[in-house]
Each structure stands twice: as C-alpha cells, then as structure tokens.
Amino acid sequence: MARRELVLVACPERELLERLSEEITAGGRRPLLTRDGDAAVRLAIESQPSMAVVDADLASMNGHVLVSRLRRLPSFRTAPIVLVSADDGAPHLRLGTDAGATEVIPRPIGHDEIARRMRRHLTPVHRS
Numbered sequence: 001m002a003r004r005e006l007v008l009v010a011c012p013e014r015e016l017l018e019r020l021s022e023e024i025t026a027g028g029r030r031p032l033l034t035r036d037g038d039a040a041v042r043l044a045i046e047s048q049p050s051m052a053v054v055d056a057d058l059a060s061m062n063g064h065v066l067v068s069r070l071r072r073l074p075s076f077r078t079a080p081i082v083l084v085s086a087d088d089g090a091p092h093l094r095l096g097t098d099a100g101a102t103e104v105i106p107r108p109i110g111h112d113e114i115a116r117r118m119r120r121h122l123t124p125v126h127r128s
Contacts, residue, residue, distance in 0.1 A: 005029045006049035007122070010040035010058055010066060011084070019111040020053060020118060027122060037061025041069055048075040053118050056085045056096070064099045071100030080121035084114060 007024045011017050012035045024031040032043045037058040044052065052070055056063035067083055070076040083101035085092050096104035105117055 005122075006032055006047050007118075008032045008034075008040060008044055008047075008049040008052040010034050010037060010052065010063070011055040012057055012059060013055065016055070016084075016111050016114065020115055023115040023118065027119070029122070035059060037063070037066045040066055044070055044073055044076065049079075051080045051082075051118075051121055052076070053082045053084065053114070054101075056083060056087075056092075064095050067096065067099040067101050082114075082118055082121060084109075 007029050009017060009020045009031055017033050017035070021031040021033055032047055032049055034040050034043060035058070038060045040054070040058070043049070054063045054066050058066060063083055067081050070081055080102040081100060083096040083104045085096055085104050085106050087106065093104045093106060102121060103117065105114060
C-alpha cells in the first residue's frame with residue numbers, strides 16, 4: 001500500500017480541526033492534528049508532511065513564529081504553509097508572508113472557505 005500524503009494542521013479550535021481533518025481525509029491524505037505550536041514542530045520534523053495549515057493563535061507559540069520555524073526545516077523550504085490570521089489588517093497579513101506563509105487567510109472566515117483555500121495548495125492524489 002502506498003504511503004498517503006500527510007498534511008499538518010495546527011489550530012486551537014476543535015471544530016476547525018475536525019472540518020479540515022474531514023477535508024484532508026476525503027482527499028486521500030492523512031491529517032496530522034495538533035492544538036499546540038511546539039507539538040506541530042515535533043510532528044513536522046518526525047513526519048515531514050507535504051503541507052501545513054497554521055492558526056495564528058496557538059498555545060505555546062504564535063502562529064507567525066511557527067510558520068518561520070517550519071520554513072527553516074528542509075522538508076518545508078518549498079512546501080505550502082497556509083496561515084489563518086485572527087486579524088485582517090495589512091500589518092498582520094504582511095507578518096504572515098514575511099514569516100514564510102504561502103497564503104494568509106484573514107478572519108472572520110468560515111471553515112468551509114478555509115478548507116477550500118487549503119485544497120488549492122494540495123497536489124492531486126492519484127488513486128489506483
């Protein structure tokens with residue numbers, strides 16, 4: 001059996017974790033879920049996921065810091081990182097891109113829209 005592509009999701013909000021997990025699984029991938037920034041770094045190092053979705057408001061670590069730390073990992077130098085920001089102001093959006101986010105999604109935004117935007121960055125999965 002082929003190894004399924006892994007997607008890291010770091011978010012403090014249980015409902016969003018569940019929604020993105022469903023989307024990732026439905027797309028033939030395996031989610032790696034955490035509500036903690038330090039745990040996200042450990043998961044990224046151990047599992048080398050192909051993409052990450054990061055919420056800006058994490059326990060133990062600001063989401064911008066997490067994006068920056070992920071970007072320094074060899075497995076994330078070119079991998080997509082989507083940052084969900086609690087603030088839609090231009091300085092916060094710029095902080096996200098400066099940290100290395102591929103895309104910054106400002107809130108308020110619905111869970112379905114976050115899932116749709118995440119899908120844009122995923123490579124198609126070929127099933128046999």
